[in-house]
Amino acid sequence: MEAMSPLERVLRGIALTLVVVFFMFPIVWIFLMSFQTNETILRIPPSIVFTPTLDNYAALITGKLQTAAGTLDIAFMRNLGNSVFLSVVSVAVALALGVPAAYAFARHKFRGSEDIAFTLLSFRFAPPLLVLLPLTQYFQWLGLSNTYFGLIWVYQLICLPLILWIVRGYFEDISADVEYAYRIAGHSWFSTFRKIALPLAGPGIAAAGLLAFIFAWNNFVFALVLASADKQPVTVGALAFVTASGIQYGQIAAAIVLSITPTLALALYAQRYLVEGLSLGAVKG
Amino acid sequence: MTDIALLLKDVDKFYGPIDYGVHAVKKLSMDVRKGEIIALLGSSGCGKTSTLRMIAGFEAVSRGRISLGGREIQTFPPVRRNVAMAFEGYSLYPPLTVRENIAFALKASKLSQSTVDEKVASIARLLEIEDILGRYPSSISGGQQQRASLGRALIRDASLHLLDEPMGQLEPQLRAVLRGRIKHYIKERGLTAILVTHDQTEANALADRIAVMEGGVLQQFDTPQRIKERPANLFTGTFVGEPPMNVFEASVNASESRLAFGLKEGIRLEYAASDFSHAVRDALRKRQRVVLGVRPYAVKRSADGVTGRVAVNQWLGDQTHIAADFAGGTLVLVEHDRARLEVGQPIGIRLEPASLHVFDGESGDAISHGEELA
Numbered sequence: 001m002e003a004m005s006p007l008e009r010v011l012r013g014i015a016l017t018l019v020v021v022f023f024m025f026p027i028v029w030i031f032l033m034s035f036q037t038n039e040t041i042l043r044i045p046p047s048i049v050f051t052p053t054l055d056n057y058a059a060l061i062t063g064k065l066q067t068a069a070g071t072l073d074i075a076f077m078r079n080l081g082n083s084v085f086l087s088v089v090s091v092a093v094a095l096a097l098g099v100p101a102a103y104a105f106a107r108h109k110f111r112g113s114e115d116i117a118f119t120l121l122s123f124r125f126a127p128p129l130l131v132l133l134p135l136t137q138y139f140q141w142l143g144l145s146n147t148y149f150g151l152i153w154v155y156q157l158i159c160l161p162l163i164l165w166i167v168r169g170y171f172e173d174i175s176a177d178v179e180y181a182y183r184i185a186g187h188s189w190f191s192t193f194r195k196i197a198l199p200l201a202g203p204g205i206a207a208a209g210l211l212a213f214i215f216a217w218n219n220f221v222f223a224l225v226l227a228s229a230d231k232q233p234v235t236v237g238a239l240a241f242v243t244a245s246g247i248q249y250g251q252i253a254a255a256i257v258l259s260i261t262p263t264l265a266l267a268l269y270a271q272r273y274l275v276e277g278l279s280l281g282a283v284k285g
Numbered sequence: 286m287t288d289i290a291l292l293l294k295d296v297d298k299f300y301g302p303i304d305y306g307v308h309a310v311k312k313l314s315m316d317v318r319k320g321e322i323i324a325l326l327g328s329s330g331c332g333k334t335s336t337l338r339m340i341a342g343f344e345a346v347s348r349g350r351i352s353l354g355g356r357e358i359q360t361f362p363p364v365r366r367n368v369a370m371a372f373e374g375y376s377l378y379p380p381l382t383v384r385e386n387i388a389f390a391l392k393a394s395k396l397s398q399s400t401v402d403e404k405v406a407s408i409a410r411l412l413e414i415e416d417i418l419g420r421y422p423s424s425i426s427g428g429q430q431q432r433a434s435l436g437r438a439l440i441r442d443a444s445l446h447l448l449d450e451p452m453g454q455l456e457p458q459l460r461a462v463l464r465g466r467i468k469h470y471i472k473e474r475g476l477t478a479i480l481v482t483h484d485q486t487e488a489n490a491l492a493d494r495i496a497v498m499e500g501g502v503l504q505q506f507d508t509p510q511r512i513k514e515r516p517a518n519l520f521t522g523t524f525v526g527e528p529p530m531n532v533f534e535a536s537v538n539a540s541e542s543r544l545a546f547g548l549k550e551g552i553r554l555e556y557a558a559s560d561f562s563h564a565v566r567d568a569l570r571k572r573q574r575v576v577l578g579v580r581p582y583a584v585k586r587s588a589d590g591v592t593g594r595v596a597v598n599q600w601l602g603d604q605t606h607i608a609a610d611f612a613g614g615t616l617v618l619v620e621h622d623r624a625r626l627e628v629g630q631p632i633g634i635r636l637e638p639a640s641l642h643v644f645d646g647e648s649g650d651a652i653s654h655g656e657e658l659a
Contacts, residue, residue: 111302177376180343181437183363184370186393200379 027260033253041249056254065243065251072243075229076255079237084262086223086233087216090152091209094159099205102164103197106171107179120164123157128221131157136225146228154222159212166211170204171197210270214263234259290477291317291340291445296349296359298335298501303347309335311501313349317445317479322471324480324492326525332501333481337447340479342366354444366445371438373450375430377422383433384409384418390437408436411466413459427454432463439470446471446478452487464490485525497521519649522578522642528606530578531616534646539570546577549613552591560638565653574646581606581619583640590635595626609634 004012033041035052059065065072105117123131135154136145144150174197182192198205220235227236238255241248297303298310310332317323325333338344340351342363351359358366369390377386387405396404409415412432417425422433435451451467452460468491471478482488488495489509497504497512497520504524505517516522522530535546535554544561546554554577558566569575593611600623607618609632616634626632639655 175375177372177374178378180341180363181370181372181376181434182378183343184341184366184368185390185437185441186364188362188364196378 030253030256033249034257036250036253038246038248038250041253056250057258059251060254060258065241065248072240074237074240075232076234076237076240076258078230079232079234080258082231082237083217083233083235083259086148086151086155087213089148090155090159090216091163091213093152094156094163094212095205095209097156098160098163098208099167099198100193102167103171103193105164106168107176117164117168120161124161128157132221132225139226145226146231148231151223151227151231154226155216155219158215158219158222162212162215163205163208166208167201167205170201170208174200206270210266213266217259217263288319289316290319290321290354291479292350292352293336293340294350294352296336296339296351297347298332298339298344299347309501310339313501313503315496315503315506317477319477320472320475321493322468322478322480322491324482324488324495325498326482326485326488326495327498328483328524331498333498334449335501336498337370337449337479337481340445341368341370341447367443368445368447369438369441369443370447371431371435371449371451373431373453375422376434377430377437379422382419382421383414383425383429386422386433387418387436387440390441394442404440405436408440411439411470412436412463428456428459431455435467439467439476444477446476448478448480450482451480453482453484460487467491485527495525497524499524515651515654516578516642517651519576519578519644519651522644522651526580528581528617528619530580530642531584531614532576532578532644533612533614533616535575535577537569537572537575539566544569546575548577552612554591554636556638561653565643568652569643572646572652575652576644576646576649577636578642578644579636579640581617583637584616584618585635585637586618586620586633587635588633590633592631593634595628595630595632598624598626598628600624607632 032048032050034056035054036050037053037055040050060074060076063074063077065074105113139145139150142150144153178200179192179196182196183189187195217233218235219233223231223233224236227233229237234255238252238259241252241255293313293315296310296313297308299306299308301307313332313336315323325336327333335344339346339359340353342358342361346359349359350357353366353368377383378389381389384405387408388401391401391404405418406415409418412435414429414432414436417429417433422430425433431451431454435448438446438448438451452463455463464487480488480491492509494506494508495512496506499520505512505521507515507517512521512525516525516530519532523532533548535548538545538547539558542558544556544558544566548554561569591611593609593616595607596610596615597606597608599606603621605618605620605622605624607620607624607626609616609618611634618634637655641653641655643652643654644650645652
């Protein structure tokens with residue numbers, strides 16, 4: 001980096017602070033909310049001085065929601081489990097299907113290959129609700145509505161195109177000659193795929209997997225329509241906090257904190273790994 | 286014939302559907318003898334790299350056969366063909382050092398570690414990459430990567446070595462040194478090699494025979510000497526040779542005793558009929574239009590010859606290049622001494638029958654080459 005004058009350094013610091021405050025404020029505020037009761041949250045003017053309470057988290061973990069109208073059962077922990085299960089399995093399936101497909105699209109130009117790849121991408125163009133209405137019908141006929149299998153299948157609409165197109169780019173960035181050299185030295189295309197292409201595209205595959213995981217985790221509308229309470233992920237489950245006697249802001253905040261924790265942890269972990277992988281600069285010379 | 290290493294028979298390559306896609310290689314037939322070095326020479330897009338890749342197995346053969354050591358291999362995957370290849374660009378495995386990359390090629394041969402080390406050391410010495418053996422591909426230059434790739438190919442004991450522009454990124458001095466060493470290395474071990482290049486100096490220096498390609502068609506397949514002296518057609522004649530051959534369209538006027546070529550701007554080249562063989566005279570009589578070719582170093586100056594006008598006179602330190610406006614085009618002469626000629630000055634030119642290459646005006650096929658007729 002070129003040398004900066006003190007003034008530039010100060011301006012840069014201010015700009016960075018503004019950006020961080022702008023983006024971090026809602027998250028910090030929600031984090032603070034999760035330790036407050038509805039009364040302290042809703043007082044006017046708002047204040048960041050309060051006596052922290054763990055009641056919200058306790059309610060979520062025990063599944064008993066205290067409201068003015070009485071005790072309500074909520075399945076938040078189960079929703080969280082559903083989210084983890086649905087996202088992990090969906091991404092795993094999408095990787096298993098998408099990575100070999102991405103390799104095929106990157107390396108073998110066959111008749112219609114571009115059309116197929118584009119069709120897969122076009123799944124992302126249509127508004128999900130448009131796809132959902134006919135899908136609901138089909139799923140009812142097939143007996144797939146309200147099953148994990150059906151949900152994971154529908155989640156492929158989110159994960160598969162993402163993985164396919166991102167990973168394909170990474171495969172295309174690997175010089176084909178590296179693979180040719182390996183093949184001509186006496187290896188099959190499959191071992192070339194495993195030993196050369198996969199490791200070299202590793203960071204890209206990880207990035208695509210992470211992105212697909214976040215998209216799957218944040219999905220709302222598919223699960224809302226196709227799953228009932230016991231199969232629903234947190235995104236849909238959070239609706240339970242809008243109760244007859246009011247909105248449970250404290251619990252919602254705690255639920256948000258709990259539900260962003262896995263993706264945040266994953267992103268932080270993968271980020272370190274991604275930077276490492278990419279800074280090797282190994283793909284091109 | 287048992288000494289044929291590689292045989293291509295009517296090989297076609299289409300990118301896209303057969304007969305409708307891009308026709309990159311057209312009905313190519315050629316044979317390579319054991320221990321021979323062949324150069325595929327042509328400009329980019331001439332089909333030479335496609336041909337090499339079909340032999341290696343990276344591109345499917347659309348039509349025709351390729352046999353290597355008597356086995357038809359066009360349907361085999363690369364792993365079963367037993368060929369080695371040096372790549373033009375980035376082909377080293379990034380996670381391995383240069384040493385590991387080169388040694389890797391010997392993995393399948395099950396040699397002892399000490400033999401492998403010895404071979405790697407010797408090839409590294411040959412290619413002058415000893416100092417970078419411990420480095421990773423991402424930290425070395427393009428030329429070094431290219432030499433490492435070349436080393437990885439040459440170290441193997443394959444039935445055929447394919448070298449795709451193996452020295453394109455090297456410094457000229459190093460290239461000249463390596464050419465000699467690589468040729469010696471290949472010949473010493475009796476390896477068979479095919480080299481793809483667009484550099485005719487490289488082809489001339491390395492190859493026993495050169496296959497000149499253009500537009501997917503094999504134009505001529507012969508020794509460097511014969512390609513220079515007896516180009517099969519106008520393309521080969523003008524493509525090979527530096528500076529390129531001078532060419533002029535001409536009409537033919539043949540009588541019993543005289544043979545005259547009429548060039549543009551009213552220039553006539555008169556020869557005695559006896560300067561040309563019967564066969565050539567017969568061939569010329571049947572044609573109205575021909576193309577005359579003459580190599581720059583074969584053009585002679587003569588006061589009683591036809592006249593041109595000097596446009597450029599350049600002394601290059603060891604030879605003079607003179608360009609003259611002549612017959613509606615440019616005629617280039619090469620002389621070994623400084624020429625005392627001013628730009629704009631008239632210059633008398635004599636084209637000896639022995640130096641004339643005559644090509645058909647329509648097809649461009651060679652009709653006669655001066656040397657053997659005079």
